[in-house]
Amino acid sequence: MSTAEQTLTPTTSPGAGLKIRNLTVTYQTDRGRFAALKDVSLDIRPRAITGFIGESGSGKTTLAMAAMNAIRAPGLITAGRIESEGVGDILKLKGENLRRIHGQHFGFVFQASSNSLNPLKRIGAQLLDLARSHGAKNPTALLHEAKQLAERMGMDGDRVLTSYQHELSGGMRQRVGIIFALLLRAKIVILDEPTTALDMLSQQAVLEIIRDIHKERGLTTIIITHDMGVVAEMADRVVVLYAGRVVEEGATADVLQRPMHPYTRGLIHAIPRITGDLSDAQPLAGSPPDLATIPEKGCVFRERCPVRMSICDTAEPQYQTAHQDGLVACHGVNAND
Ligand SMILES: Nc1ncnc2c1ncn2[C@@H]1O[C@H](COP(=O)(O)OP(=O)(O)OP(=O)(O)O)[C@@H](O)[C@H]1O
Numbered sequence: 001m002s003t004a005e006q007t008l009t010p011t012t013s014p015g016a017g018l019k020i021r022n023l024t025v026t027y028q029t030d031r032g033r034f035a036a037l038k039d040v041s042l043d044i045r046p047r048a049i050t051g052f053i054g055e056s057g058s059g060k061t062t063l064a065m066a067a068m069n070a071i072r073a074p075g076l077i078t079a080g081r082i083e084s085e086g087v088g089d090i091l092k093l094k095g096e097n098l099r100r101i102h103g104q105h106f107g108f109v110f111q112a113s114s115n116s117l118n119p120l121k122r123i124g125a126q127l128l129d130l131a132r133s134h135g136a137k138n139p140t141a142l143l144h145e146a147k148q149l150a151e152r153m154g155m156d157g158d159r160v161l162t163s164y165q166h167e168l169s170g171g172m173r174q175r176v177g178i179i180f181a182l183l184l185r186a187k188i189v190i191l192d193e194p195t196t197a198l199d200m201l202s203q204q205a206v207l208e209i210i211r212d213i214h215k216e217r218g219l220t221t222i223i224i225t226h227d228m229g230v231v232a233e234m235a236d237r238v239v240v241l242y243a244g245r246v247v248e249e250g251a252t253a254d255v256l257q258r259p260m261h262p263y264t265r266g267l268i269h270a271i272p273r274i275t276g277d278l279s280d281a282q283p284l285a286g287s288p289p290d291l292a293t294i295p296e297k298g299c300v301f302r303e304r305c306p307v308r309m310s311i312c313d314t315a316e317p318q319y320q321t322a323h324q325d326g327l328v329a330c331h332g333v334n335a336n337d
Pocket of ligand 1: 027028029036054055056057058059060061062063073074075226290291
């Protein structure tokens with residue numbers, strides 16, 4: 001075991017997953033309070049890479065933040081339970097216990113985080129602050145490991161650690177965000193659009209490193225993305241979100257080869273096939289509702305659905321088992337077919 005590995009006492013057993021049950025999150029807006037996630041139940045498997053996919057506004061970031069009990073006003077978790085090994089119900093944690101798991105149980109980088117680096121402190125000093133604030137016994141060893149991670153991601157480690165945020169390009173800041181997420185050797189790592197600021201080559205390289213570190217450390221990794229290509233390449237399992245509902249979930253190979261929900265089929269057909277034949281792509285018609293216009297009853301996807309039936313106007317589809325060990329919520333699906 002390296003020195004860096006000994007610096008934090010593990011707070012969890014190896015391989016932590018998440019059991020999310022009946023999770024509802026609302027946001028207060030100037031038009032009222034609306035649900036951005038409604039009654040979501042889902043298992044995130046330990047040691048798997050899970051991709052959250054869906055159009056902008058579908059609730060991917062809200063789900064990931066809620067999973068860590070990190071929703072802030074004007075958002076509110078109004079119902080649910082989220083269990084994780086060694087932590088219990090995350091939604092019951094408060095104060096210091098919650099702060100401690102944000103870093104030690106969950107490592108994370110959200111889209112806004114690259115902007116939330118402290119502009120007045122060098123990156124190395126901020127990494128040290130994070131390590132110390134979590135009681136790391138050997139923060140210097142963690143800093144050394146951060147430098148090695150920077151180098152694995154194609155950067156000059158010394159330069160990154162001695163730089164201020166404004167001295168780094170967008171792509172470098174994005175990679176620095178990933179280093180922050182990995183610093184404390186958390187069991188569950190959440191990466192929100194980790195490679196959007198990167199060119200294709202760097203994107204490939206960074207995804208490969210994320211995959212390598214995921215395996216080396218036995219992580220549970222969640223990747224939030226708009227990009228079905230990233231899901232296909234990285235994820236063992238995929239969670240498809242639409243208007244605050246999980247509409248389909250399963251092993252990536254199953255879902256991509258045999259999508260059951262019409263929204264999943266639409267997302268897959270909207271991207272050029274792996275062959276890169278742009279003429280194959282069929283954009284998904286219409287656009288998703290905003291919070292205030294999500295239908296209160298019936299299926300939230302029906303306005304855009306090519307297989308809409310009359311029951312879709314009145315009853316919200318319930319989860320049914322699909323793909324052996326996944327789920328789908330659609331009236332038009334007979335999962336036993
Ligand atoms: N602070 C907030 N106040 C009000 N509404 C919010 C807030 N944050 C998110 N929302 C709304 O909640 C819904 C889900 O947003 P969320 O950011 O979770 O979606 P997303 O799938 O992650 O989108 P993106 O891919 O654009 O990041 C959207 O309708 C969004 O407008």
